[in-house]
Amino acid sequence: MEILVCVKRVPVVGGKIVVTADGQEIDTRMSGFAISPHEECAVEEAIQITERLGGAVSVLTLGPAAAADQLRDALALGAGRAVLLETDGREWGPVATAAAIVAQARRHTPGYDLLLLGNEAADTGDYQVGIRVAHALGWPCVTGIKHIEISDGVVRARREYRGSEEAFEFGLPAVITVKEGINLPRYPSLPGRLRAKRAAIEQHEPPWEADSLRMVGLRVPQTERKQATVLGTGADAVPALVALLDELGVLP
Amino acid sequence: MTVLCLVEQDGGAVTDASLRALTFARSLAGDALLAPSTPPGAGTAAVLFGEAAGVPAQTLASYGVSGAHVVEPGQLAGYAPLAWARVLAALISETGASAVVAAATDRGNEVMAHLGALTGLPMAASCVSAVPAGPSGSGQWRLVRQRWAGLLLEDAVLDAAPALLTVAIDAVQPVPADTPATLAVQPCQPELADGDLTVRATESAGQSGGISLASARVVVGGGRGVGGPDGFAPLEELAALLGGVVGVSRVVTSEGWRPHSQQVGQTGTKITPELYLACGISGAIQHIAGCASAKHIVAVNKDPGAPILAHAEYAVIGDLHEVIPALVTAIRARGVST
Numbered sequence: 001m002e003i004l005v006c007v008k009r010v011p012v013v014g015g016k017i018v019v020t021a022d023g024q025e026i027d028t029r030m031s032g033f034a035i036s037p038h039e040e041c042a043v044e045e046a047i048q049i050t051e052r053l054g055g056a057v058s059v060l061t062l063g064p065a066a067a068a069d070q071l072r073d074a075l076a077l078g079a080g081r082a083v084l085l086e087t088d089g090r091e092w093g094p095v096a097t098a099a100a101i102v103a104q105a106r107r108h109t110p111g112y113d114l115l116l117l118g119n120e121a122a123d124t125g126d127y128q129v130g131i132r133v134a135h136a137l138g139w140p141c142v143t144g145i146k147h148i149e150i151s152d153g154v155v156r157a158r159r160e161y162r163g164s165e166e167a168f169e170f171g172l173p174a175v176i177t178v179k180e181g182i183n184l185p186r187y188p189s190l191p192g193r194l195r196a197k198r199a200a201i202e203q204h205e206p207p208w209e210a211d212s213l214r215m216v217g218l219r220v221p222q223t224e225r226k227q228a229t230v231l232g233t234g235a236d237a238v239p240a241l242v243a244l245l246d247e248l249g250v251l252p
Numbered sequence: 253m254t255v256l257c258l259v260e261q262d263g264g265a266v267t268d269a270s271l272r273a274l275t276f277a278r279s280l281a282g283d284a285l286l287a288p289s290t291p292p293g294a295g296t297a298a299v300l301f302g303e304a305a306g307v308p309a310q311t312l313a314s315y316g317v318s319g320a321h322v323v324e325p326g327q328l329a330g331y332a333p334l335a336w337a338r339v340l341a342a343l344i345s346e347t348g349a350s351a352v353v354a355a356a357t358d359r360g361n362e363v364m365a366h367l368g369a370l371t372g373l374p375m376a377a378s379c380v381s382a383v384p385a386g387p388s389g390s391g392q393w394r395l396v397r398q399r400w401a402g403l404l405l406e407d408a409v410l411d412a413a414p415a416l417l418t419v420a421i422d423a424v425q426p427v428p429a430d431t432p433a434t435l436a437v438q439p440c441q442p443e444l445a446d447g448d449l450t451v452r453a454t455e456s457a458g459q460s461g462g463i464s465l466a467s468a469r470v471v472v473g474g475g476r477g478v479g480g481p482d483g484f485a486p487l488e489e490l491a492a493l494l495g496g497v498v499g500v501s502r503v504v505t506s507e508g509w510r511p512h513s514q515q516v517g518q519t520g521t522k523i524t525p526e527l528y529l530a531c532g533i534s535g536a537i538q539h540i541a542g543c544a545s546a547k548h549i550v551a552v553n554k555d556p557g558a559p560i561l562a563h564a565e566y567a568v569i570g571d572l573h574e575v576i577p578a579l580v581t582a583i584r585a586r587g588v589s590t
Binding site for chain 2: 013014015016017019026038094095120122123125127131134135136138140142143146160161162165166167168169170171179180181184212213214215216217218219220221223226227229232233234235237239241242244245248249251252
C-alpha cells in the first residue's frame, strides 16, 4: 500500500487573528506554524493503514521553504519520504494546488494506491483540492471521512451527516479527504524526531499560476465585543440563571 | 439571469441551510432582474433530488423560486456527489445559468467542488456576499468569503461564467421573498457517465439517535473545566432537561474524553442554537468560530478573565461542578423532568 498524504502549513492562531497592514496575509510574527488539523489526522491515518497492511507513507506539501518543518513533523511520526513543492511565498489557489499535486503523484512510480488529504485547509477553507486531484487522476473520491477500512483493494469509508451515518464502498486507487476525529494523532518518538532531522527532502519548484478566483484583501470581521453581564457567583447565581433561561424561552 | 440553487431536504422539508442558500440565490437573481434586458424565465431555479410529488412547493414558491428541476429516485437514488454534480452541469447548459449556488454544508461543498472539477470552473466556498462586477453576464463578480471558518473575511474577485458559489450558512439569514413566485416543477432526466455512481452513500441512523448538534435548540457545552471523562453526567442531565444536546471543546475530544462528533468549533460542528451554555470553556477562537452564531451565549466559568466572557451575553462566575447540579435541582423543582 503506497500512500501519499498532502499537508498544508498553516499559522497557529491563538487568541485572535491579526492581518498585516497591507491586508494581504495573516500577521504571523507572533505565531507558530503547524500542519492543518484535518491533515494531521490524515498523516496518522496513513501510518495506521500501513501498520496494518504494510507499505509506505509519503508526505507532500506545497508551501514556502519553511514548510519543510511540517514535513519533518510528519517524518517524525513515521512517514518514510517527503516532498516539498516550494513556492515563492505567493498564495496558491485550489485549482493550481491540485494541478501541482497531480503532477507530483504522476511523477512517482509505480504509483500511489491512496491519496489522503484534509477535508479543508484551516486557513483558506476551499473544500475542493482533493476532489480536483481525483478528477484529474480519474480516481473515485470521498470527503469528510471519519472511518476507513481497507481489505483486498476495497475501501469502506464512513462519515456523519446531519446526525445520520453515510457509508461508502469503492475500489483503489482513490482519493480520500478526512476530518479530525478519525483518530487521535500520536506524539513523535525521540528516535522518530532524530530520524526526521536527518532525512532528505525531495524538492521541486512548480511555477505559480493565477486562479480565476483572486484574493484582493483580508480583514477581520467587525463583531461587537460584549462583556458578559455577570448573573452572580457560584450556586447563589442559580435563581437568576433559571429566571434568565425562562425569559429566553428555553425552559420546558 | 438564472441562478440554480441545490436544495437539500430533510424529512420532506427544505433544510434551514438550503433556505439560507435560496435567500442568497434570490439576491443574485434579483440584482440582475433590475437590468433592463432581463430575459423571460430568469430567476431562481431549485434543483432537488427526491420524489416530484413530494417537492416542498409552497416553501420554494415563498422563497421566490420559479422553477424546480427534480431528479426522482427512479433516475438516481441516494446521495452520489459526482452524479449530483453531473446533473447540475447538464442544467447549466440547459438553462444558461449565470450562477450555481449551494449551502456550504458538507454535501453542498462536495457537490460544488465536483461541479468545478467537471466543468473546469473555479468554485468559491463559504461566500458571504456576491455582486456582479461588470455588465450582466460578463462573468465578473466581487465576492466576500469566509476563511478560518468565519474568523477572517476575504474580499475576492471571481472571473467565471457561471459562478459556482457555496453560501456561508451562519452569514445569511433565511428570508422569504416579498412576493411569492409561481413554481413550475420539471422532472429532470440525468445522463450519467461511467463511474458517476462509484461513490454513493448508504445511509443509516447515527449513534446520536436524536437531535443533531448542528440543529439543536439548546447546546450545553463542556470544556477543560469539566476535568475528565467522568464529569459530563450533570451536563448530560441538564441538556436532557432542556431538550438539547451536549457539545464540547476541542481539548475534550483531543483528550479522548468525549467523541469528536460532539465537538463545537472550526474542526467540529458549527452550531446555531437559541442558547449555548458554555461550561468550563475558556473560549479559544477556533471554538468561538463554531458557536458565535448561537442566539444567546451564557458562560459558566471560574475565571472572570476567561476570553469566553467577551463573547457571552451573561455569565456565572463559579465552578461548573457546583453550579450545574444546583441548576439541575432548581429546574427539576419546577416540575420539569426528562
